[in-house]
Structure formats: structure tokens, C-alpha cells
Amino acid sequence: MLSTMQDRQLGLPLLLRHAHRVNGKSTVISHGRSTRHVATFAMVAERAGRLGSALEHLGYPRGTVVGTFAGSTQEHLEAYLGIPASGRILHTLNVRLHDDHLEYIARHASDEIFIVDGPNLERFCSIAPRLPGMRLLIVAGKDAPDVPPELSCDVVLYEELLLNGTPEIDWPEIDEREAAIICYTGGTTGLPKGVAYSHRSLWLQAMSLCTANAVGMSCESRLLPAVPLYHVNGWGLPFAALMAGADLIMPDHSMRAEHLLALIDEEPPTIAAGVPTIWSDVLDLVRSRGRADLGAVRTICCGGAQVSQSLSDAYRSMGIRMVQAWGMTETSSVSAVATVPRWAQSEEDRLHYQASQGRVVCGLEVRVASLEGEVLPSDGTSVGEIHIRGPWVTGRYLGADDQSEFQDGWLRTGDVGTVDGDGYVFVADRAKDAVKSGGEWIPSLALEEAIRNHPAVQDVAVVAIPDPRWQERPGAVVVLRPGHVSTSAELSEWLRDKVARWWIPSLWIFSDSLPRTAVGKIDKRLIRQLIRDGVYS
Structure with a gap:
């Protein structure tokens, strides 16, 4: 027997209407270099409607992919709403990626329109000639430099474009399984991989974030997301805020830190979010100014890297709950949150749960399996690869047939650890040898390849080394070709136009050889141990 419930579609059209008609008095506060602007949700929703309408008037049909190359601005938020609510697909490009990766993902996603703000325009225009599919460039912001005349596409200012649209709120219903937003992974094992989030998955993940077991947002909250909007949809936080x-x-x-602390003082948020490095810098600044509080902030949600106990304790002394969140591009971001359960009575127990990656949120399931695929007990001691599944977890990669990272409907996360009987995830290591620096992935294989292309380099291994500020930084152990010489300064300079600058290793070690396993593979675990023991220096 079927239910008697109405079969309405979840997704961005419904969220746009809700933000406009129910949460219309809530506000978006934007701070530029010397400006402050406040807009209600109703105003933002109407401008988002104008954006979608204007693109429709220009003849760009539903399904057109619109790339964004922008910061955390109101215009970017309007694109978050207006592009997918009108049936088009938003593709957020990570402005920190290398030019080659940006070209690849823009081509792979079939981006036809780009919304670029002023501070990123010059960089984008240097890449634009490599994007033959680009038909329209939309320039946002008041301080944008001039666009080079040689660009072979139409160019329009964002505000002028909106004047050609109508504040459409009632968009036609969209099948909730349709793609709404595309994000790409950081390319830790090669080229970045695309994940197309559905309207349904975005809706469900935003609802999950609003729950008390996650971030716990409501209409009483004021959120400061120190998370770029190109980072896994800003972790989904903008949609959760619009919903709540x-x-x-x-x-x-x-x-x-200076900018964020000024925002905290001027626009007192109750909830903040970001990678641990950001909040470590804020803590140092607060202490340097002799302060012992962060105003109205009561919760900080941290993701992208492990929160240290000292950082958590420092904020707890200010009356702030700092919670660890765990997720990835493939899981629409936050999949587990390290809340401390009520049965953790002792300090030792509380520290145990705080040190986890978190308890899996309702709607998702996790398990542990051996690398050969055998499912292991969720007993907190059986170590294996963490698998995850659920309605906001991807089942494949965009435009790819390879299913090697999936097993029986589960996503293989690449993280190795345990899951206990209460759904808490503990990650011990990563199956892949990527470096996670300040919440950003640095792919060791791609970096090794760039270094290995230097004429003096015979072989190289890149590993993660601990860093007090960035949690991890890349370290490179280099074997030079016989008869060749080189220095760390020369190799760093060699990489400057070949990889993103923050990929350049912080530590260079020159060695006669690299340790290898019994099957001939470079033994990176041993290399990390040799660095820790001071054998390499």
C-alpha cells in the first residue's frame, strides 16, 4: 500500500521560496575591504531569482553549467540559490587550484558561463583563453579591473545582468534527483574527480546540519562560516543557514585572523566554522591582545583537519564548544560530528570522544572493511578502511565508469581506522599518501611528478610532516642524478610556475636512495619514521 502523503520535490526551488517567504527577515551581512552591506534573505532570494531569469532571457537553457570563481560574497550566495533553483547547474571552482587543474575541471564539467568577482578576475582572465567552451563571462563586484578585449566571449557586469531579469521566486518544480551543484575533489591521486550533488542530497544534508547533533542552527543563530564557498559548498553551511x-x-x-576577529566583534556570531589553522591563528591574536573571550561565539565547528586537544581546551576555557567534524567532497561534507555523549562521565572518556572524527549523523551509515573488501566488526578495535553510504553520498564520479572506489553501494573513503558500536569514527591514517595542510589536500603523487621533472632529480618521495600551524606540510626526500647538484632553493623556485605555491615543500632532504618495501614500492611509512627520528635532517 502506498502512503497518502503528497509527493513534492525537495531542492533549491523550495529552499528559495522558504528563504523568501518564511525566513525573509533574516540577514546576510557582507564585509568588503572598507564596506559593510546588509541584505535580508527576501532581498537575496529576489536577486537570485533575477539571476536565473536573466540567464533564461539570454537563451541559456536548463542544464547549462555555470562556473563560479569567487569569494564568500553575497553575489556568490545568490548564485548558490538562483542558478540551481532555475534549473541550471552551479560549478564552484576552487581558486587555489593550479591553472592546469582549473582548466581541466572547467572543461570536464562543460562550463559555459562563469561568474567571477573582482579580486579573482585577473587570474581568471589568464586562464580564460584555455576554455573554448566559455560563452559568457559575468563580472561581479564594484572594484573589478577591466576585462581584456581579446576574450572571445560575451562579457556583462553582474548588476547590469540582474536588471534584465525579474525577481522570480516560483520556479517550476525540478526532479529532486537532478544535478544542482558540481564540486571536484582536490586530485589527491591524479586529476580531480567530479561529484554532482542532487537537489535532494543538498536539502537532506542541510537539514542534517541544522540538527543539535550536528551544528545546531536555528533562527536564533548568527553564523560566521570562515569556509570558502568553493570548499564542498562551503561545507553546506549557507544552505543550512537559509533553511534555518x-x-x-x-x-x-x-x-x-584580524579580519575574522573584527567581524566577531562587529557582527557578533553565535556559531563559527572553519579549519583548525584559522581558529589557531584567531586564538593567538586574541591572546596577544590580552583577551579571554570571543564575544557571543558559543560553538566553533572545525573540519578539514584534526583539532588538537590544546586548541579545544583553550576555547573551552572561553566557554566555547569546539567540535570536530569529518567529511569529504564525496559525502557532501559533514558526515560525522564529535559530540560528547551523555554517558561519557569521566574526563578520560570525554577526551576519547573529542579525539574522534565524530559520530555518524542520522541518515548515513558507516562500516569498516579490510582493503580486500571483507566487512569487519564495528567494535572500536578492528582496523580497516572506513566505508560510508547514504542519500547524500555520491555513488559514482562525474563522467567516469571506474568503480574502484566503491563496493556494494558503499563509498570507500580511503581513510583507515575504526568504528565503534555507537557510530563514532576514529581515523588512524590515510590509505593514500596525500598531505592535508590547513584543511587543503596536497596530492603527493602530483607533487612528486613535478619535482621529478627537474633535470637533476632522479627520484623523490613526498610525505606529510607535522606542522604547528598547518597541521601538515609536504616534505620531499630527493635523490639526485649522478653528477648533478641542486639545492632546496633551486627546486622550490623550479616549482613556482608548475604547482600551486602552497604545495611547495617546507622541508627538503637529499639522500643517496629511498627505502623500499619488499615489492619494490617506496616505503613512505618508514620515511616518515626516519624524519621523526632525526635520521633524515
């Missing part, structure tokens, strides 16, 4: 009616404080293009 929480005020949104947009940090623009700066995640510097």
Missing part, C-alpha cells in the same frame, strides 16, 4: 533562518556573516575574500 540563521543570519549569515560573509567574510568576503579574507580568512585572516
Whole structure:
């Protein structure tokens, strides 16, 4: 027997209407270099409707992919709503990627339109000639430089484009399984991989974030997401805020401690989010100024890297709950949150749960399996690869037939660890040898390849080394070709136009050989141990 319930579609059209008609009085506060702008959710929703309408008037049909190359601004938020609500597909490009990867993902996603803001325009225009599929460039912001006349596409200012649209709120219903937003992984094992989020998955993940076991947002909240909007949909936080009616404080293009602390003082948020490095810098600044509080902030949600106990304790002394979150591009971001359960009575027990990656949120399932695929007990001691599945976890990669990272409907995360009987995930190591620096992945294989292309380099191994600020930084152990010489300065300079600058190793070690396993593979675990023991220096 079927139910008697109405079969309405979940997704961005419904969220646009809800933000406009229910949460319309909540506000988006934007801070530029010397400006402050406040807009209600109703105003943002109407402008988002104008954006979708204007693109429709220009003849861009539903399904057109629109790339964004922008910071955490109101215009970017409007694209988050207006592009997918109108039936088009948003593709957020990570402005920190190398030019080659940006070209690849823009081509792979079939981007035809790009929305680029002023601070990123010059960089984008240097890449644009490599994007033959680009038909329209939309320039957002008041301080944008001039666009080079040689660009072979139409160019329009964002505000002028909106004047050609109508504030459409009632968009036609969209099948909730249709793609709404595309994000790409960081390319830790090669080229970045695309994940197309559905309207349904975005809706469900936003609802999950609003729950008390996750971030716990409501219409009483004021959210400061120190998370770039190109980072897994800004971890999904903008959609959760629009759903809950929480005020949104947009940090623009700066995640510097001075800027964030000024926002905290001027626009007192109750909830903040970001990678641990950011909040470590904020803590140092607070202490340097002789302060012992962060105003109205009561919760900081951290993801992208492990929160250290000292950082968590420091904020707890200020009356702030700092919670660890765990997720990935493939899982629409936050999949587990390290809340401390009520049965953890002792300090030892509380520290145990705080040190986890978190308890899996309702709607998702996790398990542990051997690398050969045998399912292991979720007993907190059986170590294996973490698998995850659920309605906001991807089942494949965009445009790819390879299913090697999936097993029986489960996503193989590449993280190795345990799951206990209460759904807490503990990650011990990563199956892949990527470096996670300040929440950003640095792919060791791609970096090794760039170094290995230097004429003096015979072989190289890149491993993660601990860093007090960035959690991890890349270290490179280099074997030079016979008769060749080189230095760390020369190799660093060699990489400057070949990889993103923050990929350049912080530690260079020159060795006669690299340790290898019994099957001839470079033994990176041993290399890390030799660095820790001071054998390499």
C-alpha cells in the first residue's frame, strides 16, 4: 500500500521560496575591504531569482553549467540559490587550484558561463583563453579591473545582468534527483574527480546540519562560516543557514585572523566554522591582545583537519564548544560530528570522544572493511578502511565508469581506522599518501611528478610532516642524478610556475636512495619514521 502523503520535490526551488517567504527577515551581512552591506534573505532570494531569469532571457537553457570563481560574497550566495533553483547547474571552482587543474575541471564539467568577482578576475582572465567552451563571462563586484578585449566571449557586469531579469521566486518544480551543484575533489591521486550533488542530497544534508547533533542552527543563530564557498559548498553551511533562518556573516575574500576577529566583534556570531589553522591563528591574536573571550561565539565547528586537544581546551576555557567534524567532497561534507555523549562521565572518556572524527549523523551509515573488501566488526578495535553510504553520498564520479572506489553501494573513503558500536569514527591514517595542510589536500603523487621533472632529480618521495600551524606540510626526500647538484632553493623556485605555491615543500632532504618495501614500492611509512627520528635532517 502506498502512503497518502503528497509527493513534492525537495531542492533549491523550495529552499528559495522558504528563504523568501518564511525566513525573509533574516540577514546576510557582507564585509568588503572598507564596506559593510546588509541584505535580508527576501532581498537575496529576489536577486537570485533575477539571476536565473536573466540567464533564461539570454537563451541559456536548463542544464547549462555555470562556473563560479569567487569569494564568500553575497553575489556568490545568490548564485548558490538562483542558478540551481532555475534549473541550471552551479560549478564552484576552487581558486587555489593550479591553472592546469582549473582548466581541466572547467572543461570536464562543460562550463559555459562563469561568474567571477573582482579580486579573482585577473587570474581568471589568464586562464580564460584555455576554455573554448566559455560563452559568457559575468563580472561581479564594484572594484573589478577591466576585462581584456581579446576574450572571445560575451562579457556583462553582474548588476547590469540582474536588471534584465525579474525577481522570480516560483520556479517550476525540478526532479529532486537532478544535478544542482558540481564540486571536484582536490586530485589527491591524479586529476580531480567530479561529484554532482542532487537537489535532494543538498536539502537532506542541510537539514542534517541544522540538527543539535550536528551544528545546531536555528533562527536564533548568527553564523560566521570562515569556509570558502568553493570548499564542498562551503561545507553546506549557507544552505543550512537559509533553511534555518540563521543570519549569515560573509567574510568576503579574507580568512585572516584580524579580519575574522573584527567581524566577531562587529557582527557578533553565535556559531563559527572553519579549519583548525584559522581558529589557531584567531586564538593567538586574541591572546596577544590580552583577551579571554570571543564575544557571543558559543560553538566553533572545525573540519578539514584534526583539532588538537590544546586548541579545544583553550576555547573551552572561553566557554566555547569546539567540535570536530569529518567529511569529504564525496559525502557532501559533514558526515560525522564529535559530540560528547551523555554517558561519557569521566574526563578520560570525554577526551576519547573529542579525539574522534565524530559520530555518524542520522541518515548515513558507516562500516569498516579490510582493503580486500571483507566487512569487519564495528567494535572500536578492528582496523580497516572506513566505508560510508547514504542519500547524500555520491555513488559514482562525474563522467567516469571506474568503480574502484566503491563496493556494494558503499563509498570507500580511503581513510583507515575504526568504528565503534555507537557510530563514532576514529581515523588512524590515510590509505593514500596525500598531505592535508590547513584543511587543503596536497596530492603527493602530483607533487612528486613535478619535482621529478627537474633535470637533476632522479627520484623523490613526498610525505606529510607535522606542522604547528598547518597541521601538515609536504616534505620531499630527493635523490639526485649522478653528477648533478641542486639545492632546496633551486627546486622550490623550479616549482613556482608548475604547482600551486602552497604545495611547495617546507622541508627538503637529499639522500643517496629511498627505502623500499619488499615489492619494490617506496616505503613512505618508514620515511616518515626516519624524519621523526632525526635520521633524515
